[in-house]
Amino acid sequence: MNYSNRTYALGGELEIHRLGYGAMRLTGQPGNYGPYEDWDGGIALLRRGAELGIDFFDSAWSYGPETADRIVGEALGDRPVVLATKGGVDKPAPGRIVVDGSRDTLHRQIDGALKNFRRDQIDLFQLHRVDPATPIETSIEALAEAKADGRVRHIGLSNVTREELDRALSIAPIVSVQNRFNMAEQGEADLVAYTAELGIAFIPYGPLGANPMQRGARLEPTEAIAWLLSRSPNVVVIPGTTSIAHLEENVSAWSKVHEIGEEIGEEIGEEIGEEIGEKIGNKIAV
Numbered sequence: 042m043n044y045s046n047r048t049y050a051l052g053g054e055l056e057i058h059r060l061g062y063g064a065m066r067l068t069g070q071p072g073n074y075g076p077y078e079d080w081d082g083g084i085a086l087l088r089r090g091a092e093l094g095i096d097f098f099d100s101a102w103s104y105g106p107e108t109a110d111r112i113v114g115e116a117l118g119d120r121p122v123v124l125a126t127k128g129g130v131d132k133p134a135p136g137r138i139v140v141d142g143s144r145d146t147l148h149r150q151i152d153g154a155l156k157n158f159r160r161d162q163i164d165l166f167q168l169h170r171v172d173p174a175t176p177i178e179t180s181i182e183a184l185a186e187a188k189a190d191g192r193v194r195h196i197g198l199s200n201v202t203r204e205e206l207d208r209a210l211s212i213a214p215i216v217s218v219q220n221r222f223n224m225a226e227q228g229e230a231d232l233v234a235y236t237a238e239l240g241i242a243f244i245p246y247g248p249l250g251a252n253p254m255q256r257g258a259r260l261e262p263t264e265a266i267a268w269l270l271s272r273s274p275n276v277v278v279i280p281g282t283t284s285i286a287h288l289e290e291n292v293s294a295w296s297k298v299h300e301i302g303e304e305i306g307e308e309i310g311e312e313i314g315e316e317i318g319e320k321i322g323n324k325i326a327v
């Protein structure tokens with residue numbers, strides 16, 4: 042695989058740009074609860090993202106709940122972009138999370154997400170968290186049923202360990218893993234490498250080091266995004282923002298990939314890292 046690639050093929054067939062957008066912030070605040078206050082502004086922001094070439098938008102049932110999926114569906118449901126959501130977590134009140142990965146709940150949330158996205162198939166449906174009361178195998182079987190009947194195109198995971206990924210893979214093909222990872226929080230480095238090896242996308246959440254419940258990036262945004270893009274060719278970055286100016290700035294991160302790719306090459310000092318530096322240095326620098 043070429044490290045300078047700007048795109049990644051989910052499941053080997055659904056090509057997306059590796060710099061996407063995360064819609065969690067397009068919800069009521071505080072607590073990512075309720076509909077986004079500036080609904081029309083949110084629609085404009087999502088469409089501006091698509092205009093800038095973003096073609097991968099990540100959402101979840103629990104954002105709102107449902108309202109992030111709804112704003113994404115209203116803005117982009119009829120556009121040629123890849124829409125991802127997650128299920129298995131609900132939010133009945135601000136700050137209250139209910140994890141439920143049971144078969145019935147997942148099927149109900151898939152049907153709801155189809156309506157909210159205004160589509161007849163969900164490109165990527167991710168299990169948001171593993172439910173301690175439901176074996177991951179049972180949750181994945183439910184998603185595999187939805188894949189078999191065409192409601193879901195690809196299955197992904199979020200907040201999982203390598204062992205849970207292996208268990209899920211014993212039931213159905215998994216195309217992505219979404220865990221927290223950024224320049225300052227590199228605890229998932231082994232999983233980034235493992236997913237790369239398996240041909241699975243790694244979607245680092247909190248790419249700018251943000252607290253999920255508070256506004257504001259903790260890392261310099263374009264540097265943090267370029268670092269992730271340079272880190273491994275299976276990384277798909279989904280920074281979240283409510284500002285069109287920030288969105289435009291974040292998309293410009295590609296221009297920093299050259300320099301940072303070389304630094305990573307030196308820093309991780311392995312063959313793979315050197316290859317990142319060399320290839321990105323040669324091909325992406327513009």
Ligand SMILES: NC(=O)c1ccc[n+]([C@@H]2O[C@H](COP(=O)([O-])OP(=O)(O)OC[C@H]3O[C@@H](n4cnc5c(N)ncnc54)[C@H](OP(=O)(O)O)[C@@H]3O)[C@@H](O)[C@H]2O)c1
Nearest residue numbers: 063064065246247248249250251256257258280281282283
């Ligand atoms: N799977 C999970 O469990 C999970 C958990 C958390 C998040 N996620 C996903 O990951 C996505 C990203 O995570 P995140 O939103 O928590 O964190 P993030 O992308 O690290 O940071 C978002 C924060 O940074 C600010 N920001 C963005 N671009 C900026 C810029 N150019 N300059 C200054 N500030 C900027 C935003 O504020 P402004 O609005 O002011 O720009 C926002 O508050 C979410 O949208 C969601 O899709 C998944």
